[in-house]
Amino acid sequence: MKRKGLMMDNPVSWAGSSPERGKTGPTEKGRKASESLLTVVVPVFNEEGNIVPLYRRLVSVVEPLVGDLEILFVDDGSSDGSKNDIAGLHREDPRVKLVSFTRNFGHEMATSAGLHFARGDAVVIIDADLQDPPEVIPEMLARWEEGYDVVYGKRLERAGEPVLKRASSRLFYRLIRRLTEVDIPEDTGDFRLIDREVVRRFRLLSERNRFVRAEIAWLGGRAIEVPYRREPRLEGKTKYSSWKRLRLALDGITSFSSVPLHIMSLLGFVMLFISMVAILVVFVQKIFFGIPVPGYAFLVISLFLLNGVEIFFIGLLGEYVGRMYREVQERPLYLVSETLGIQEAEGGEGTLPRDV
Numbered sequence: 001m002k003r004k005g006l007m008m009d010n011p012v013s014w015a016g017s018s019p020e021r022g023k024t025g026p027t028e029k030g031r032k033a034s035e036s037l038l039t040v041v042v043p044v045f046n047e048e049g050n051i052v053p054l055y056r057r058l059v060s061v062v063e064p065l066v067g068d069l070e071i072l073f074v075d076d077g078s079s080d081g082s083k084n085d086i087a088g089l090h091r092e093d094p095r096v097k098l099v100s101f102t103r104n105f106g107h108e109m110a111t112s113a114g115l116h117f118a119r120g121d122a123v124v125i126i127d128a129d130l131q132d133p134p135e136v137i138p139e140m141l142a143r144w145e146e147g148y149d150v151v152y153g154k155r156l157e158r159a160g161e162p163v164l165k166r167a168s169s170r171l172f173y174r175l176i177r178r179l180t181e182v183d184i185p186e187d188t189g190d191f192r193l194i195d196r197e198v199v200r201r202f203r204l205l206s207e208r209n210r211f212v213r214a215e216i217a218w219l220g221g222r223a224i225e226v227p228y229r230r231e232p233r234l235e236g237k238t239k240y241s242s243w244k245r246l247r248l249a250l251d252g253i254t255s256f257s258s259v260p261l262h263i264m265s266l267l268g269f270v271m272l273f274i275s276m277v278a279i280l281v282v283f284v285q286k287i288f289f290g291i292p293v294p295g296y297a298f299l300v301i302s303l304f305l306l307n308g309v310e311i312f313f314i315g316l317l318g319e320y321v322g323r324m325y326r327e328v329q330e331r332p333l334y335l336v337s338e339t340l341g342i343q344e345a346e347g348g349e350g351t352l353p354r355d356v
Helices: 051-065 082-092 107-117 134-145 163-179 196-202 212-219 242-256 259-288 296-329
Strands: 002-008 037-044 068-075 096-101 122-125 150-158 188-195 223-230 334-340
Touching: 037 051, 037 107, 051 068, 051 082, 051 134, 068 082, 068 107, 082 096, 082 334, 096 107, 107 122, 107 196, 107 212, 107 334, 122 134, 122 196, 134 150, 134 188, 134 223, 150 212, 163 242, 188 196, 188 212, 196 212, 212 242, 242 259, 242 296, 259 296
Parallel strands: 037 068, 037 122, 068 096, 150 223
Antiparallel strands: 002 334, 096 334, 122 188, 150 188
């Protein structure tokens, strides 16, 4: 099934229920992977050499364990042959499905789209570069059968990654845990399994500034980690530059914490107090003791320091204002140009897929 021209806006507008879930769901006595539909969501951006190897490993590892399987690739505006590879797999295996964006909207939006279109009783999010091994999914399914709603992969090693990147990632997770009100597990990425109920809650979120792993943590539910060793990238280069990682860090902190604003207020109060004390000291020295106060160097240094702090805080405040601006614009999270194997929406062309 091939469709074009789909637009995705606030998922709240289509939250509901549908009979079109997996062929069989978990039994009343508990969850059983062998009786459930598993959706594997794969965000893709220029991963031409990784699509087919990922598909083969997913099928060989997961197919014997589940009642039904769908592999949902979300093409985030790739300019190589990624979409053609996915289309070829779809022709051979209808369980392979595609959602293709009109342009590159970013990894967080691609992941969000996958969760919006997923129909599974459980959903696995995995990157296409095969750094997160599909062989970990059976253990995730076992934890899901035990009753856990979120099973996230915890990286023990990060093979093939530069030391600076590993150090900055560790610093980021520890910083965001201290600054935010959300308990985001350390040394984790998007690789995780989540229950259908968590997916339903995720679809209620409407913010445009997305940080999916923090949003899933915010939704709550029973969670457990599955440790694994991250492998080197199979083909190609990472699409996350240092700048993109910095932007993701800012999105995570500003979307889930007002602590930087509190720090601004507190530091402003401290600097005001120091300034008042300094004024009092100078006044006493000059008026009562006649002591000259040579302060040219001190004055210049103070001006540069205060101006630097003010400019930094104005920029930080601008990050919050900019995010507010994007929220009030209410633009769609992403635009879909083409789909393969995706069920028609109830409202017809240009409407949202049914919640399942």
